[in-house]
Amino acid sequence: LRPASGRVVGRLLVVGCLLVASGLVTGCLPQPGTTQAQAADTLYWIAMGFAALVGVIVYGLMTFAILRYRRRRTNDDGEPPQTSGSRVLEALWTVGPLVIVTILMGATLVTLDTIAGRRADGGAQIGAINLHVTGFRWGWRFEFPDAGVVVQADLEPGPTIELPVGRPVTVTLDSADVIHSFYVPQFLYKRDAFPDRVNIFTLTIAAPGTYGGVCAEFCGLYHARMPFTIVGVSDADFDAWLADQRAGAGATGSPAP
Numbered sequence: 110l111r112p113a114s115g116r117v118v119g120r121l122l123v124v125g126c127l128l129v130a131s132g133l134v135t136g137c138l139p140q141p142g143t144t145q146a147q148a149a150d151t152l153y154w155i156a157m158g159f160a161a162l163v164g165v166i167v168y169g170l171m172t173f174a175i176l177r178y179r180r181r182r183t184n185d186d187g188e189p190p191q192t193s194g195s196r197v198l199e200a201l202w203t204v205g206p207l208v209i210v211t212i213l214m215g216a217t218l219v220t221l222d223t224i225a226g227r228r229a230d231g232g233a234q235i236g237a238i239n240l241h242v243t244g245f246r247w248g249w250r251f252e253f254p255d256a257g258v259v260v261q262a263d264l265e266p267g268p269t270i271e272l273p274v275g276r277p278v279t280v281t282l283d284s285a286d287v288i289h290s291f292y293v294p295q296f297l298y299k300r301d302a303f304p305d306r307v308n309i310f311t312l313t314i315a316a317p318g319t320y321g322g323v324c325a326e327f328c329g330l331y332h333a334r335m336p337f338t339i340v341g342v343s344d345a346d347f348d349a350w351l352a353d354q355r356a357g358a359g360a361t362g363s364p365a366p
C-alpha cells in the first residue's frame with residue numbers, strides 16, 4: 110500500500126469501529142414495554158454477542174493478515190508460505206458455528222414460547238385478561254369479552270385502551286376484511302391479523318406508560334391512518350376504566366366493523 114491509501118484505509122477502519130461501537134452501546138431496539146418484549150430484547154443481545162465475537166475474530170484475522178503479510182520493499186520475493194489442509198482448523202470452523210447456531214436456535218425457541226405465552230397444555234394463562242383485537246379498514250376494534258366492553262375507532266387518533274401493568278393479556282387477533290398487522294414498536298412484536306383465522310399471543314405490560322401502535326401490513330388507501338394506543342395503568346385504574354367504558358357503551362354504540 111502507498112502511504113496515502115494506507116491513511117485512507119486507517120480512517121475507514123476507525124470510522125467502522127466507531128459505528129459498530131455506537132450501535133452496540135445504543136442498541137437498535139426501542140425500550141421493551143412488555144415482559145415478552147424483554148425476552149425478545151435478551152435474545153437480540155445474545156445474537157449480538159455472538160455476532161460481535163465472530164466479527165472480532167474475522168476482522169482481527171483480516172487485519173493481522175493485511176498488516177503482517179503486506180508487500181514490503183525489503184521482502185519482494187512473491188507469495189508468503191502456502192498451507193493446505195488443516196484438521197484442527199476445519200474442525201474449529203465446523204464445530205464453532207454449529208455450537209453458535211444450536212445455542213441461538215434454543216434461545217429463539219424458548220423466547221417464542223415466552224411470547225406466545227402458552228401453557229404446556231396449550232391453554233391460556235390462568236388469570237389472564239381476554240382481549241379480542243380485530244383490524245378493519247381503517248381502524249381497530251378492541252373487545253374485552255369477559256367485561257362486555259368494546260372500544261372501536263378508525264383513522265386518527267384511533268382507539269385508546271388501557272391495560273393493567275403486570276397482568277398477562279391473552280390477545281386473540283383477527284381481521285374483518287383484508288390482512289392487517291398488529292404492531293406496537295415498544296412491544297418488539299408484530300403479528301398479522303387475518304380474516305379467516307386467529308392469531309393468539311400474550312402481552313404483559315412491564316411498566317406504566319403510553320404505547321402507540323400502527324397497522325404494519327399494507328391494507329389499502331388509508332393503511333397509514335389506523336393508529337391505536339395502549340396505556341399501561343394500575344389494576345385499580347384498569348377496573349375503573351372498564352366500568353367507565355361499560356357505563357358509556359350505550360352512548361357510543363360502536364357498530365360491528
Ligand SMILES: [Cu+2]
Nearest residue numbers: 289324328332
Ligand atoms: Cu391495515
